[in-house]
Amino acid sequence: MAANRRPTLADVAREVGVSAKTVSRVLNEDGPASAKTREQVLAAVARLGFQPNLMARNIRVGGPDTTIGLVIPDLGNPFFGAVARSIEDTVRDRGLTLLMGSSADDPDRERALTDTFLARRISILMVAPTVGAGHSHLKTHRAAGLPVVFLDRPGNGLATDSVVSSNRAGAHEGVAHLIAHGHRRIGFIGDVPTRLYTRRERLAGYRTALEEAGLPYDRPLVTNAHDQQGASTATAQLLSLADPPTALFAGNNIVALGIVTELARAKRKDVAVVAFDDVALAEALEPALTVVAQDPEEIGRAAAATALARLDGDRSRVRTITVPTRLIVRGSGEQPAPGPQEA
């Protein structure tokens, strides 16, 4: 039962007693149409509940589908959620819709998603690339006019536009803030895998800040975590070192949650913290969490704007847009550092 075929252009045409083309003309405001036919057609459309089949239309017109394929690591990560929202906001009036999927930072899943998206003839492809994924297979698509934008991280083997945060400078600023408040042993808990672009950049900023202050780079103080629970564990481990850090730098928002949660559990208010990326409730913590805030709205906006420009024929040089981060001092970076070391 039920398997009612949905009405087609031909059905509407038959209903009114005109040709399919006439209906098409009315609906697309293509060519002329007498006021009377127009009305009759629109009435029939409403009566039958006709909705033009967009796939059939696209196939005939030959143009790309009016969708943006967006691959992010995790649909549940608030950072990427904010980016997605911003992308949607800036493309909405162009009539583009988001086709989304999460890669779980697995290159195979990333590839599977982009392949499906490409098979759907998306108008724009946006990817937060996973470590280990190659992107040279996208070359032909790009050459054929498909705008490709890498988000949050650069891609691999494809020269195309990308939008990233000022990871290195931001991390540098955050760590320098800790140093300025007297900290000399600062733990770093970064992304997993360690080859991840954002981790490398943020770690580089961390190292530079140490160097500038004449502080040693102590390998045992640098670790990683994949999820909040892992970050909590890593925090506990760092604090149980023989010569533990007096401050921690969180490499991303999820790590920040893990660190803060573990410090609260252990009632360790003496450990200073600065996090890369802002998190909800940061200002309600005690001490309030100092962060190097990213700007997901601007990241999404810039990515979408660039892609739209490309769609409109912009053939200028490939660009990497670096969206500035901003240190928001809230207190957690100023926790008491221990006094000068006794010789």
Added chain:
Amino acid sequence: MAANRRPTLADVAREVGVSAKTVSRVLNEDGPASAKTREQVLAAVARLGFQPNLMARNIRVGGPDTTIGLVIPDLGNPFFGAVARSIEDTVRDRGLTLLMGSSADDPDRERALTDTFLARRISILMVAPTVGAGHSHLKTHRAAGLPVVFLDRPGNGLATDSVVSSNRAGAHEGVAHLIAHGHRRIGFIGDVPTRLYTRRERLAGYRTALEEAGLPYDRPLVTNAHDQQGASTATAQLLSLADPPTALFAGNNIVALGIVTELARAKRKDVAVVAFDDVALAEALEPALTVVAQDPEEIGRAAAATALARLDGDRSRVRTITVPTRLIVRGSGEQPAPGPQEA
């Protein structure tokens, strides 16, 4: 330039010297094919970078597109992000992809999104309905076999499956928790608009809890907020009443952020709080935030499973799945209540 037409089945066929149908057979593992032709075809496919046009395929096969249309209020809301992730997880091996959009709780936007989705011949429609949106126009689609699932809230004018949290019981439990700890004046800050299903249900739970405890329902203690900032303002207003509440109940996650932030700003640790829906860092607050946790994973899973069953021909009665909430006691509900009123 660049407008290189992407290769088609015919191109591949020509390249190999076989018919289009043969290529189609090889790619879809339909019918037989000699090992040799298979290899040649696959080689040519790889060489040309051919990717079958899914839209063309779908149109010919006549079936729906392998996408799920998902309309949520806000792509940036962590609750709906978690729901979306869960939906994706449960439909991935069916080869379904998510087409997502946010309604911003605007019925017109909801309608525009669902219309585009329907024009794309999605396989499944999932909507968190906005207040004021009608859904009777979906009747024919549902009758024609399109699974429609309402998420988080029931729809309007369409009998179909829906998945919601145990809003009323959950709110009741949360408020009862406050009452059990001696609170007699409990503020309620709910969703906007006030006609929103979740707000009504949660408010009903609040009222029942009061009634059962023999406490009066005091209109001035009930208010609403649309965003975090609004919730902070509402909190400040409630606390400045002549006879202010000693405890607050947050009607959703965003409101919770606003309440907690405002209380921290005002350094009001004496106000007890229970929130509907869990939030990040709840356990790191002081006091840790007691919540009525929703189960977004289960909501997404149940919605997806139901829709898939319908897709597979399940014609059983329409069902409303209520996903249980769980009170997670962390401390904020036990803040000191004032002693017995002096006559």
Added chain:
DNA sequence: CTGAAAGCGCTAACAT
């Protein structure tokens, strides 16, 4: 102003 025919890229149904 309107219609008929052809064709977008693909596959179902029949050949062979």
Added chain:
DNA sequence: ATGTTAGCGCTTTCAG
């Protein structure tokens, strides 16, 4: 094991 024809629902092209 492979090819041919027709046609999905729509729009383009060219005639009326």
